[in-house]
Amino acid sequence: MSSPINHPQTDVVVCGLGHMGGPIAAELTTAGYQVVGIEKGPFWQYTTDWRQDQKDDEWAIAVERKFDHPLYISTFTIRNNMNQFALPVRRYTKNIQYHALGHGVGGVGVHYGGSLGRFSPWSYQPVTMTKAKYGDAGYSTILSNVKGGTPDIEDWPVTYDDMVPYYNSWEKAIGVVGDQQTGQDPFIPNARFPMPPHPPTPYATIFKNAVQSLGYTPFSTVSGLISGGYVNQYGIGRNGCVYCGWCGGLCNYPCEVGAKTSSHVTTIPAAIATGKFDMRLESYVFRIDTDSSGKATGVRYYDSLGNVHVQPAKVVFNGLWGYNLIRAMLLSGIGVPYDPVAHTGSLGRGLTEGYYPATSSASVQLNVGANAYVAGNAAGGGYNIMDLNEVNPNFSHADDLTFMGGVNLGFGTYIGSGPNTFTTHLPSRTNFGSTWKAGLKDEKIPTKITATLSGTGPNLPLLENYADLDPHYTDIYGDPSTRVTLDWDANTYRVSNYLVNKTTKITDILGKMGDPTTIKKNIIPELAQHVDWWGHHMRGGARTGANQATSVFNKWMQCWTSENIFAAGEICDTFGDNLTAGTHVAGAMAYLAADGIKKYLQSPGALV
Amino acid sequence: MVLFLPISRREFIKIGAAGAIGFGVASAIEIPILENSINNDNTKISQLQSQITQSQGFLTLNPTEQVIVEALAEAIIPTDSTGPGAKEAGVVYFIDHMLAGNYGKGGNYFLRGPFVTPQSGSVTVMGAVYPSTTKTPITYSAGTITPRLQAGTSYQYAFNPREFWRRGLTFLENYCTAAKGGKFETLSSATQTTVLQEMFDNSATNTALQTAFEGPNAAEFFNEIHDMVTAGFWSDPLYGGNQGMVGWELLAFNANYWGDDIGLGAVKLMVASTPTRLPPKSLGQLQKEGGGI
Structure with a gap:
C-alpha cells in the first residue's frame, strides 16, 4: 500500500454526514470554523437521482435497498445473551420491516419515516421523577419487577429545560411539523413548531374527537415531512410534501421533492454555502487517532480507491450511525470498554432497542373508508395522546x-407504502391460493376501516445488554464488526398489557371511535420472543451521563477520556422514552454538541 | 457446527478426466450433483417455450427449474374467478431476471465466514463452545408463539440467492417425488397446497421433509418463494412481472397515479372518507410522459 495522504489540520472533522453530522457542519462553518466532512457514501441529489418516475419502485427501494448501506462493506453481529455465538446480519429482506442503514449524505435521514417528537421532562429524569411520584420504595418495586436482566437506569446529565433551546434550533433547521399554537402536548412545555400540521385524515379526526370527549389532550403528530414550502435559519428552502404515500410505514423511500427532513437538504447545503466546508465523499473513517494524553489528533480514512488519508483536526465529531459510533471508538482504543461480567466500564454499556415488535393491541371498526395508498407514515395529520404516560404528572399506575413509563397512543395514517410489504401479503400458512387472493381484492380501499390502537413502552437499559467487537467477523477492510448482545426486557409488554387488559381506557376510546360490538383485544404474553433482527432505534451504548464511570460523554457530548472528541446520536441517549422515534431528541443533542464544540474551540479543556 | 456446503447424501457421477492438471496419473474427478431426477417434463417445457418472444425469455432458470417455478407461482397466486394470476403477470420471468442479476448474486449481502447454523443446541466455533440457550413456546388465547432460536438467524448460508433457489427447487422436487409420488408441477392443486403448508410448518417430525431440505430448510424456502412470487406480481412491470399491471389492478393500487387530471390528487384522496378506485400508472408510463417530479 502506498503511504498515507496527509491533509492539513482543520478545526473540526465530522465523521458521517447524516442527521448528526449535518447540524455540526452547518453550525461550525457558519460560526467561521473550517470543517472537513467525511461520508462513506455518495451525495445523491433528489432532483436527479430520486425522480418520481424512477424512485417510486418498491422492488428497488424496499427489497434491493439500492440507496442503503451495502452490507458487504460492513455489518454487525447479534446475539441474545453473552453465552451465544453472535450471527452476522447478512441481508436486508422484504419481510423484515426494519430500517436499513443509511449510505450517503443524509444518512438514514434520507429514508426515515419522518416520525418526530421531543422527549418529556420525565424522559430526561426517569429516576428522579419516578421516585418523586411513587417514592423510593415504589421505584424499588418497579426495578425489582424488571424481567430479563438487571436494570441500569440513570438520569440524563441534562434536563428538558436545558434542552429547549437546542430543540428550537433543530426544529427551525429542519422545519418540524406540528401544532403551532399548543405545541407537542401540554406535558411538554415550550414546544412550538415552525410548520403547521398536515391535513387530517377522517379516521385521525375520529380518534381526536374520541379522546377529547374523554378528557384527554390530543396533539398533532410531530413530523419531519414538511407541510409546505419552508426556509430555515440558514436560508435553505425546500418544497412541501406531496402526499404520494410511498414513504409509508417501512421508511425506505427517499423523497423526490426534498420534503423529508434530512441533512442533505437542510444543513449540509448551509455548510457548503459558507465556503468553509470540505466534503470527502465515498470515504470510510476507520480510526480516530490520539496522542499520549488521550486527546484526538485527527482521523484516518480510506478513500474509494483504498488509499489511506490522515486528516488532523482540533476537534473530532463522531456522527457515525449507531453501532458504528461505538465501534470507531472501540477500534481506536478510546474510552473504557464495558465489562459485562464485572459491570465496569462505559463504552458499549446501556444498550437498548427502541422498537418493539409485539405489543398487545385492541381494534374497532370505523364507519369511514380510506385509500391506504396515499400519505406517509408521518404525513396525514395524525394525533397522539400522552395522557396515559409518566409524561403526564397526573398519570399514576x-x-x-410492574413497569416503568406509559403509553404513547397515536392514530395517524392508515398505512401507506406499496403492496409488497403489507403484512397481509407476507408469507404465512394461509397467505396463498384463491381464498387468500379473493380477500386481497380492493383490500386497501375499504369502505370501512379497522382502527388498531396499541401502546409501546420504553425498553430499559440492562446490565446484560451491551456492544463490543466481534471476535470472528470483520468489515471489508479487515477490522472487527460490532457485536451486539441484546434481549428484551418485559417492560413494553407490561405497558401495553396494562393499557389493553388492565384498564378500561382503551375500550372507552375505541367505543367512542366506532362500533363497540366490533372491539377486539389481542393480548400478547410477555417475553415471547428474542430480539430478532435489528431495529429502528438502538439507544445507549455510548451514553451521555453525569457519572464518568457509567457514561462515555459528559453533558456537552464531550468524551470524558478525550476532551476534543464529541458525538451525538440516539446511541448516546442515557434513557429512551417510548416514542417510536428518537431522531428529534438526537437532533437537539447535535445542536447541544455544536455548542459544546464552539465552547471548546474558544477555550480548550474539559467543559462543565 | 460450522456449516460449509453440505455434502451429505450427494450422488457422484464419475467421469474420466485424462487431462487432470498437475497429476501424472489420469484419475477420475468426482463431480457432485444434487440428487435429482433430470427427466424433464417436456409438455410443460413446450408450453413455456410457446410464450418466449424476442424480449421475453429466460436468463438463468434451466428448463426444469422454469417449470417448477411456474407451478409454484401459479399455486401461490392462481388464475381464478378473482382475476389474472401469476401466470398472466409473468411472475416466472420476474424471478428468472432477478435471480440472473444483482439479487441472485447477493450483490449487497454480507457473505463472509464463518458460516454457523442457527440452532438451539450448543455450537462450537473455532474451538469455543457456546452452550444451548433455548426458550419454551408460549401459548396464549390467540395461539402459540414459538420463540426464535436466537437473533440474526436470517440467511446464514455461504451461497448466494441463485444457489439458494437451485438447491431449494431440487429439494422440493425430491420431497414431492418421495412423499407425494410425483414432482411438484404434476401434483393436484390440493396436494400442492398441502406441500406448501408443510414447507411453512417445517415440522421436525416430518422426516421426509427434513431429509429432503438440507439448507435452505423448507420454511426458509417457502418464505423466499412467497416473497419472490408476490414481488413478481406487485413490483413495477419494468422488472418483467406484473405485466399489464394485473397485480396492482387486483389490489386497486394506484402506484403513480393520483387522479390529478380528473380533479382528485393525493391530498383529496387522503382526506376522503369514501375511497376512490384509481387505475395504476407504472414508472414506464410516467417516464414516457416525461412526467413525475
Whole structure:
C-alpha cells in the first residue's frame, strides 16, 4: 500500500454526514470554523437521482435497498445473551420491516419515516421523577419487577429545560411539523413548531374527537415531512410534501421533492454555502487517532480507491450511525470498554432497542373508508395522546408497579407504502391460493376501516445488554464488526398489557371511535420472543451521563477520556422514552454538541 | 457446527478426466450433483417455450427449474374467478431476471465466514463452545408463539440467492417425488397446497421433509418463494412481472397515479372518507410522459 495522504489540520472533522453530522457542519462553518466532512457514501441529489418516475419502485427501494448501506462493506453481529455465538446480519429482506442503514449524505435521514417528537421532562429524569411520584420504595418495586436482566437506569446529565433551546434550533433547521399554537402536548412545555400540521385524515379526526370527549389532550403528530414550502435559519428552502404515500410505514423511500427532513437538504447545503466546508465523499473513517494524553489528533480514512488519508483536526465529531459510533471508538482504543461480567466500564454499556415488535393491541371498526395508498407514515395529520404516560404528572399506575413509563397512543395514517410489504401479503400458512387472493381484492380501499390502537413502552437499559467487537467477523477492510448482545426486557409488554387488559381506557376510546360490538383485544404474553433482527432505534451504548464511570460523554457530548472528541446520536441517549422515534431528541443533542464544540474551540479543556 | 456446503447424501457421477492438471496419473474427478431426477417434463417445457418472444425469455432458470417455478407461482397466486394470476403477470420471468442479476448474486449481502447454523443446541466455533440457550413456546388465547432460536438467524448460508433457489427447487422436487409420488408441477392443486403448508410448518417430525431440505430448510424456502412470487406480481412491470399491471389492478393500487387530471390528487384522496378506485400508472408510463417530479 502506498503511504498515507496527509491533509492539513482543520478545526473540526465530522465523521458521517447524516442527521448528526449535518447540524455540526452547518453550525461550525457558519460560526467561521473550517470543517472537513467525511461520508462513506455518495451525495445523491433528489432532483436527479430520486425522480418520481424512477424512485417510486418498491422492488428497488424496499427489497434491493439500492440507496442503503451495502452490507458487504460492513455489518454487525447479534446475539441474545453473552453465552451465544453472535450471527452476522447478512441481508436486508422484504419481510423484515426494519430500517436499513443509511449510505450517503443524509444518512438514514434520507429514508426515515419522518416520525418526530421531543422527549418529556420525565424522559430526561426517569429516576428522579419516578421516585418523586411513587417514592423510593415504589421505584424499588418497579426495578425489582424488571424481567430479563438487571436494570441500569440513570438520569440524563441534562434536563428538558436545558434542552429547549437546542430543540428550537433543530426544529427551525429542519422545519418540524406540528401544532403551532399548543405545541407537542401540554406535558411538554415550550414546544412550538415552525410548520403547521398536515391535513387530517377522517379516521385521525375520529380518534381526536374520541379522546377529547374523554378528557384527554390530543396533539398533532410531530413530523419531519414538511407541510409546505419552508426556509430555515440558514436560508435553505425546500418544497412541501406531496402526499404520494410511498414513504409509508417501512421508511425506505427517499423523497423526490426534498420534503423529508434530512441533512442533505437542510444543513449540509448551509455548510457548503459558507465556503468553509470540505466534503470527502465515498470515504470510510476507520480510526480516530490520539496522542499520549488521550486527546484526538485527527482521523484516518480510506478513500474509494483504498488509499489511506490522515486528516488532523482540533476537534473530532463522531456522527457515525449507531453501532458504528461505538465501534470507531472501540477500534481506536478510546474510552473504557464495558465489562459485562464485572459491570465496569462505559463504552458499549446501556444498550437498548427502541422498537418493539409485539405489543398487545385492541381494534374497532370505523364507519369511514380510506385509500391506504396515499400519505406517509408521518404525513396525514395524525394525533397522539400522552395522557396515559409518566409524561403526564397526573398519570399514576401505583396500582400496578410492574413497569416503568406509559403509553404513547397515536392514530395517524392508515398505512401507506406499496403492496409488497403489507403484512397481509407476507408469507404465512394461509397467505396463498384463491381464498387468500379473493380477500386481497380492493383490500386497501375499504369502505370501512379497522382502527388498531396499541401502546409501546420504553425498553430499559440492562446490565446484560451491551456492544463490543466481534471476535470472528470483520468489515471489508479487515477490522472487527460490532457485536451486539441484546434481549428484551418485559417492560413494553407490561405497558401495553396494562393499557389493553388492565384498564378500561382503551375500550372507552375505541367505543367512542366506532362500533363497540366490533372491539377486539389481542393480548400478547410477555417475553415471547428474542430480539430478532435489528431495529429502528438502538439507544445507549455510548451514553451521555453525569457519572464518568457509567457514561462515555459528559453533558456537552464531550468524551470524558478525550476532551476534543464529541458525538451525538440516539446511541448516546442515557434513557429512551417510548416514542417510536428518537431522531428529534438526537437532533437537539447535535445542536447541544455544536455548542459544546464552539465552547471548546474558544477555550480548550474539559467543559462543565 | 460450522456449516460449509453440505455434502451429505450427494450422488457422484464419475467421469474420466485424462487431462487432470498437475497429476501424472489420469484419475477420475468426482463431480457432485444434487440428487435429482433430470427427466424433464417436456409438455410443460413446450408450453413455456410457446410464450418466449424476442424480449421475453429466460436468463438463468434451466428448463426444469422454469417449470417448477411456474407451478409454484401459479399455486401461490392462481388464475381464478378473482382475476389474472401469476401466470398472466409473468411472475416466472420476474424471478428468472432477478435471480440472473444483482439479487441472485447477493450483490449487497454480507457473505463472509464463518458460516454457523442457527440452532438451539450448543455450537462450537473455532474451538469455543457456546452452550444451548433455548426458550419454551408460549401459548396464549390467540395461539402459540414459538420463540426464535436466537437473533440474526436470517440467511446464514455461504451461497448466494441463485444457489439458494437451485438447491431449494431440487429439494422440493425430491420431497414431492418421495412423499407425494410425483414432482411438484404434476401434483393436484390440493396436494400442492398441502406441500406448501408443510414447507411453512417445517415440522421436525416430518422426516421426509427434513431429509429432503438440507439448507435452505423448507420454511426458509417457502418464505423466499412467497416473497419472490408476490414481488413478481406487485413490483413495477419494468422488472418483467406484473405485466399489464394485473397485480396492482387486483389490489386497486394506484402506484403513480393520483387522479390529478380528473380533479382528485393525493391530498383529496387522503382526506376522503369514501375511497376512490384509481387505475395504476407504472414508472414506464410516467417516464414516457416525461412526467413525475
